[in-house]
Amino acid sequence: MIRLLGRTSELETLERAVRQACEGSLALLQVEAETGLGKTRLLDELAAGLAGVRVGRATCSALEQHLPYVPLAAALRDALQGIELDSRQLRPLRRILPELSLSDPPQQFAEVDALEALVGLVAEQAPLVLLLDDLHWADPHTLAALSYLQRRGAGIPAAVVTAIRSEQAPPDRRVRRMRPELVVRLQPLSPAEVAPLGIPGLHDLTGGNPRFVLEAIANGNRPELSAAFSEMLLAQCRTEGALAYRLLLAVSTLVQPFEPEPLAIMLQVDLAKVVDELERLCERGILRIDGPGFRFRYQLLRGVLLANLSPARQRMLSQRLRAPDELDERRSALSIGAAPLNERGRPARMFEHGPAAGQTATWSSSPAAAGPVVPLTERELEVLHLVAAGKRNRDIADELYVTRDTIKKHVTHILDKLGAASRTQATARAYEIGLVG
Numbered sequence: 001m002i003r004l005l006g007r008t009s010e011l012e013t014l015e016r017a018v019r020q021a022c023e024g025s026l027a028l029l030q031v032e033a034e035t036g037l038g039k040t041r042l043l044d045e046l047a048a049g050l051a052g053v054r055v056g057r058a059t060c061s062a063l064e065q066h067l068p069y070v071p072l073a074a075a076l077r078d079a080l081q082g083i084e085l086d087s088r089q090l091r092p093l094r095r096i097l098p099e100l101s102l103s104d105p106p107q108q109f110a111e112v113d114a115l116e117a118l119v120g121l122v123a124e125q126a127p128l129v130l131l132l133d134d135l136h137w138a139d140p141h142t143l144a145a146l147s148y149l150q151r152r153g154a155g156i157p158a159a160v161v162t163a164i165r166s167e168q169a170p171p172d173r174r175v176r177r178m179r180p181e182l183v184v185r186l187q188p189l190s191p192a193e194v195a196p197l198g199i200p201g202l203h204d205l206t207g208g209n210p211r212f213v214l215e216a217i218a219n220g221n222r223p224e225l226s227a228a229f230s231e232m233l234l235a236q237c238r239t240e241g242a243l244a245y246r247l248l249l250a251v252s253t254l255v256q257p258f259e260p261e262p263l264a265i266m267l268q269v270d271l272a273k274v275v276d277e278l279e280r281l282c283e284r285g286i287l288r289i290d291g292p293g294f295r296f297r298y299q300l301l302r303g304v305l306l307a308n309l310s311p312a313r314q315r316m317l318s319q320r321l322r323a324p325d326e327l328d329e330r331r332s333a334l335s336i337g338a339a340p341l342n343e344r345g346r347p348a349r350m351f352e353h354g355p356a357a358g359q360t361a362t363w364s365s366s367p368a369a370a371g372p373v374v375p376l377t378e379r380e381l382e383v384l385h386l387v388a389a390g391k392r393n394r395d396i397a398d399e400l401y402v403t404r405d406t407i408k409k410h411v412t413h414i415l416d417k418l419g420a421a422s423r424t425q426a427t428a429r430a431y432e433i434g435l436v437g
Ligand SMILES: Nc1ncnc2c1ncn2[C@@H]1O[C@H](COP(=O)(O)OP(=O)(O)O)[C@@H](O)[C@H]1O
Pocket: 001, 002, 003, 004, 005, 006, 007, 033, 034, 035, 036, 037, 038, 039, 040, 041, 042, 210, 211, 214
């Protein structure tokens, strides 16, 4: 384990909130981030700094999701180690901690009695902090119990700190109905935060993802990944599906950022399908939007994919890109105007010349400014309609079942494409060119 990089303000915010809750009323606090950004590490650091407070910790597991209360029970056991409990008083708690009052005859208690007993126990043992990692895997009973604790927590000096992985918690998941008092969202580390490791190019390679940073420096000062870690990354890409994997292999050969059009040609796949898939890969945190195109979120993943290309595939892909004849042919088949090729043999700026017959992407054009013609994807058009209807990002995200961040990206993209500085301007422009109305 390397020393903690960055995260000073996140840790301070969490510590302050925990201390405040431990002097007042129970609070539910949450750390949210993608895999590898350091949620578990932040909980480690938080726990280490909480001297003098009783702390119980557990991790939820996908394999135990059907078992009621398992993570909550584990955290309670951890917190209450070595404490003699009055088992008779806590009888209803057997639903949560089955080892209590084993000698008593079995007796049925209502669930709410168990939850009331839980509130009683927490109050009695307070100040108490429960840390629940990977809450996206928690069983519904644990989530209900946390929510109940939060409801009944007035005047109980305690805190529950949870961590959830963004990719595993889409908006329609039950865990998203929790209403934490505080959410700390972790971002990748900045170049300055990675700099103390003194390895040139490390931030570019890893995108500031601590898991990647650690893997990259595991073999000393020259960033290099172990074969096992590369294999795992490839396996993760394969689980995205056959088309996604083919796309990812192909885009690893392109100059970044790349545009979807050459890809559609390279892979001989419908452009709309390519764009949909690229957008999905952005939502999965593998790619990200960059200007009018896309790029790998993590340079390191691109390297792993590139290294895994068979020479035959590499040859085939580069030939398809370099063959202007074939490009021209396919372009005219799509009835799209020819675009100039740059020195790499790629179209320097593709598809500037108007909507193509049969294209499913919607194209905007500015007759007045005669600026570049930029396609809006179907998704962006959907978002644009909702923006034009005056909806806020939060409402749009709920309506389309995606995260607010995704909507934010779509909106940025739409503004860029429409050359608009604000939502109002984008709406006006959309009416003007007939995209909505
Ligand atoms: N800020 C940090 N500084 C140094 N190492 C970190 C940092 N954040 C995470 N790590 C390390 O990176 C790896 C992945 O972090 P982890 O906390 O397991 O991520 P997550 O729980 O979000 O998937 C772990 O080995 C962890 O110790």
